[in-house]
Amino acid sequence: MAGLDTKIASLRLEEQEATAKSAASSFGLTFVNLVGYPIVEEVLETISQEEATTYNVVAYLKSGDTLHVATHLPPTDTLRRFLILLARKIGLTIRLKYCSTLSFTYVLNVYMKYHDEKKVQATQESVKHGDEFIVTIKSIADITDQINKVSTSRLIDLLFAGGVLIDASDIHIEPTQEGARVRYRVDGILQDIGVLNLKQYHAVADRIKFLAKLKLDVAGAPQDGRFEMAIAGHTIDVRTSSLPASYGEDLVMRILIQDAHFLALEELNINPASLALIKDAIDQPHGMVINTGPTGSGKTTTLYAILSALNKPEVKVITIEDPVEYRLPGINQIQVNTDAGLTFAATLRSTLRQDPDIIMVGEIRDKETAQIALQAALTGHLVLSTLHANSAPAAIPRLLEMGIEPYLLAGSINLIIAQRLVRKVCSVCKGADKACKQCGGSGFKGRIPVMETLKPTELFNELIGRKATIDEFERKARELGMQSMLEDGLTKVAAGLTTKEEVERVSKDIETDSVAEEKGSA
Numbered sequence: 001m002a003g004l005d006t007k008i009a010s011l012r013l014e015e016q017e018a019t020a021k022s023a024a025s026s027f028g029l030t031f032v033n034l035v036g037y038p039i040v041e042e043v044l045e046t047i048s049q050e051e052a053t054t055y056n057v058v059a060y061l062k063s064g065d066t067l068h069v070a071t072h073l074p075p076t077d078t079l080r081r082f083l084i085l086l087a088r089k090i091g092l093t094i095r096l097k098y099c100s101t102l103s104f105t106y107v108l109n110v111y112m113k114y115h116d117e118k119k120v121q122a123t124q125e126s127v128k129h130g131d132e133f134i135v136t137i138k139s140i141a142d143i144t145d146q147i148n149k150v151s152t153s154r155l156i157d158l159l160f161a162g163g164v165l166i167d168a169s170d171i172h173i174e175p176t177q178e179g180a181r182v183r184y185r186v187d188g189i190l191q192d193i194g195v196l197n198l199k200q201y202h203a204v205a206d207r208i209k210f211l212a213k214l215k216l217d218v219a220g221a222p223q224d225g226r227f228e229m230a231i232a233g234h235t236i237d238v239r240t241s242s243l244p245a246s247y248g249e250d251l252v253m254r255i256l257i258q259d260a261h262f263l264a265l266e267e268l269n270i271n272p273a274s275l276a277l278i279k280d281a282i283d284q285p286h287g288m289v290i291n292t293g294p295t296g297s298g299k300t301t302t303l304y305a306i307l308s309a310l311n312k313p314e315v316k317v318i319t320i321e322d323p324v325e326y327r328l329p330g331i332n333q334i335q336v337n338t339d340a341g342l343t344f345a346a347t348l349r350s351t352l353r354q355d356p357d358i359i360m361v362g363e364i365r366d367k368e369t370a371q372i373a374l375q376a377a378l379t380g381h382l383v384l385s386t387l388h389a390n391s392a393p394a395a396i397p398r399l400l401e402m403g404i405e406p407y408l409l410a411g412s413i414n415l416i417i418a419q420r421l422v423r424k425v426c427s428v429c430k431g432a433d434k435a436c437k438q439c440g441g442s443g444f445k446g447r448i449p450v451m452e453t454l455k456p457t458e459l460f461n462e463l464i465g466r467k468a469t470i471d472e473f474e475r476k477a478r479e480l481g482m483q484s485m486l487e488d489g490l491t492k493v494a495a496g497l498t499t500k501e502e503v504e505r506v507s508k509d510i511e512t513d514s515v516a517e518e519k520g521s522a
Contacts, residue, residue, distance in 0.1 A: 016100050020072070024098035032070055034060055034103035041114050043067070046090060049111040055082045057096075058107040067092045072104035133161035134232055139440045140166060140184070140193060147182070147194040152203045155196070159204070161232040162193070163255050166440070170255065173208075175201060175248030186440075187423045187447050188296060205242075205249055212240035220244050226323075228258075235259055239323065256325050265305045269424075269448040269497065271488050274417070277453045281415035282306055282384075288377040290364075291417040292389040298421045298449050299386045300325060303360060306384060307331065310358055318354060320347045321362040336362070344369045352376055361385040367403045374408040392418040392454035392482070393473035400467050410461045416454045420485060420506040421447040422498045431499070448497060450489035450506065454482050 017033055024031035039060050046059040046067060057079060061068040067090065071079060075096065087094045137143055143162035150158050159182065163171050168184035173196070180201035182193040196204065209216055212225030223242045228235060239254040265275060281289050289306070291299045304326060311317055311330050319328075322336035322344070334351070336342055345368040348361055352372075364370045364387045377383045389395040395416045399409060423444035429436035431443030439445040454477050456464075463472055478484075489503035 016102055020098065020100035020103075023074075027074060027098060029075070029096060029098040032060075032068075032097045032099050032103070034058075034070060034099050035106045037103075037106075039107065039110055044107070044110060044114065047086070049108070049115075051082070052108065052111070055079050056104070057083070058104065060107065062092070065092055067094050068097060069094055070097045070099040070103065070107075072099050072101045133158065134165065137162050137165045138437055140186075140191060141440070144194045147196065147200075152200055155200055155204050156207055157231065159193075160229065160236065160238070160253075160255070163253075164232045164234055164236060164257065167446075168255060171251075171253040173201070173204065173251040173253075175205075175245055175250065177247050180204075180248070186442075187444055188421060189423070189442075191442075201248065205251060208240060208251055208253065209242065209249075212238070214240065214242060219249055237325075258327060260326065262304050262308050262326070262328075263301070265302075265309055268302065268305055269492070270451055271483070271491065273483060274451050274453040274488070277415055277455055278306070278417065281455070282310060282382065284382065284414050286377060286380045286382055287414035288374060288383045288385065288412055289415045289417070290395055290413060291384075291386045291419065292392060292395050293386075293419050294388065296421070297419055298447070299419065302417065302419065302449065303384055303386065304328070307358075307360060310382075315357040316355065317358045317360070318351050318356045319360040319362070320344055320351060321360070332356075345372060348372050348376075352381075356381065358382045359384070363387070364399075370399055370402055370404050371408065374404065374412050377412045378408070389418070391474065391485070392416040392452045393477040394418075394470050395454075396456065396460070396464060396473055397468070397470045400464070406464045406467065409456075409464050411458075413456050416456065417451060418454075418485060419449045419451040420489075422450055422489060422492070422502040422506055424448045424497055425499065430496075444502075448492065450485045450492065450503065452482055452485045452488065 021031040037060055040062075043059050043062045046062075047057060047069065052058050055078065056073045057069050057071045059067055059069045069083070083094050083096060136146070143158065143166075146158055147155070159171055162168075163184055166184065166186060168186050170185040172183040172185070172190065174181045174183070179198050180196045182196060183190045184193050206216060209223075211227040211229070213227070214223040214225045221244065225240045227238050227240070229238065235258045237256040237258055239256065241252045243250045265278065270278070278289075281287070291302055293299050307317065307319070307328060311328065316332070317330070318332045318334065320334050320336060324333045324335050327333065334342075334347055336344055336347060344361060344363070344365060348359070348369060349372055351359060359373075359376060359381055361369065361373050361383065362385070364373060364385050373383050373385055387395055387398060389398045393416075395418075396409060400406070424446045425431050426436060426439035426443055426445045428438040428445075429443065434441040457480070459480065460473070460476060463476060486503065486507045489498070489507060490500075492498050493500050493503055
């Protein structure tokens with residue numbers, strides 16, 4: 001029976017090829033059977049996989065100054081224009097032929113084969129080089145020292161291994177007239193790492209763009225992409241952004257360590273009063289917890305710590321993120337894709353049909369998302385989200401400004417958190433040793449939050465109902481005993497965890513007039 005099935009399948013394949021051969025003749029093209037055809041990678045990549053699927057054409061043979069390509073669909077004007085431009089670009093004559101859909105699918109699988117082989121090879125090389133750098137890199141000075149000693153091909157490994165080993169969150173490569181400056185953002189502060197010459201810069205920029213699947217021939221427009229790599233004993237997700245600058249492309253790479261250990265709430269150095277309020281808020285069966293602050297203020301870290309505490313077998317947790325920064329086992333994480341119609345609002349609406357107990361909405365950006373999230377909080381779901389607001393009390397008027405009806409706010413919010421990050425004094429040198437290997441002489445290692453937490457009670461309902469000003473919400477919060485971020489920061493200064501200068505640095509945009517007056521009279 002198996003032999004009969006095989007024979008039938010073979011006859012069907014022959015029939016498909018015969019049909020394609022007949023179609024080729026009607027189009028005035030030569031027929032070619034590509035199943036099993038030995039295609040060289042260099043020839044295959046003449047047309048990228050994205051272009052192959054867009055224009056339905058693949059390259060399979062280079063003979064002298066002629067590139068042979070094949071399509072499995074009737075030739076269109078769009079395809080012919082693409083081939084004319086391709087011929088100009090590569091300087092070869094292009095000869096178009098016709099193949100079956102089966103042949104075309106075979107070639108697409110060849111793309112995947114080569115890409116998989118490259119991925120394995122790149123991973124193996126990265127792991128090898130990363131292991132070597134684990135031994136040699138102990139500080140920023142070590143990275144600076146090696147930049148002009150390693151080969152151009154190994155610069156990528158050095159830069160990313162260095163970033164991982166000294167806990168950098170971002171790598172900046174900024175072109176100059178002579179080359180490029182490399183900087184790491186460490187504990188929120190940019191630090192110079194070294195200078196690349198022009199040859200190194202172009203080699204590194206091209207490699208990063210290739211890995212991130214950015215268009216190599218586009219330098220005059222912003223591009224975004226991502227890639228994964230194994231380096232220095234870790235798997236990292238690299239979010240890449242390129243931006244045209246005066247002397248080339250400015251590249252910024254955000255480093256996300258996929259196997260990073262998430263700190264528990266108790267390990268985040270949250271002040272005891274705020275920690276108690278957070279635990280009480282997330283222990284409720286429904287309601288919303290909002291975390292506010294600018295980009296880079298640690299909101300995601302706090303929310304992930306909360307999610308880790310809530311992640312139990314008996315509850316269903318769904319997150320909607322843009323992007324999904326870290327993978328959490330046992331939690332359903334959804335990536336927003338605006339181009340495909342997966343906005344925060346649309347995805348949240350669909351998520352509610354999945355019977356979740358807990359939902360995290362990465363960010364409330366518009367009225368529709370806010371309305372759906374607040375309604376979910378009122379109807380039996382625990383909702384976590386972030387919002388751009390300057391302080392905890394300012395979150396309520398911010399939502400009112402979006403057009404949210406007061407009745408949706410009254411009683412739906414369990415807690416509002418506002419936070420900033422300050423650098424933590426180095427636990428080894430206490431900030432007193434410029435030669436300290438632990439902190440690289442900066443005096444700081446790691447960051448901790450300064451935080452304020454507001455539990456809106458019924459006393460806020462009157463302010464909500466008449467859409468009071470931010471100042472009125474701020475005063476009411478102070479009357480009810482809310483400790484401000486500035487006060488939390490000064491408490492941490494007194495405990496030796498950070499410095500007054502650090503607190504002043506991050507408090508510039510949060511210090512209200514009333515707090516400033518209290519500080520001045522203290």
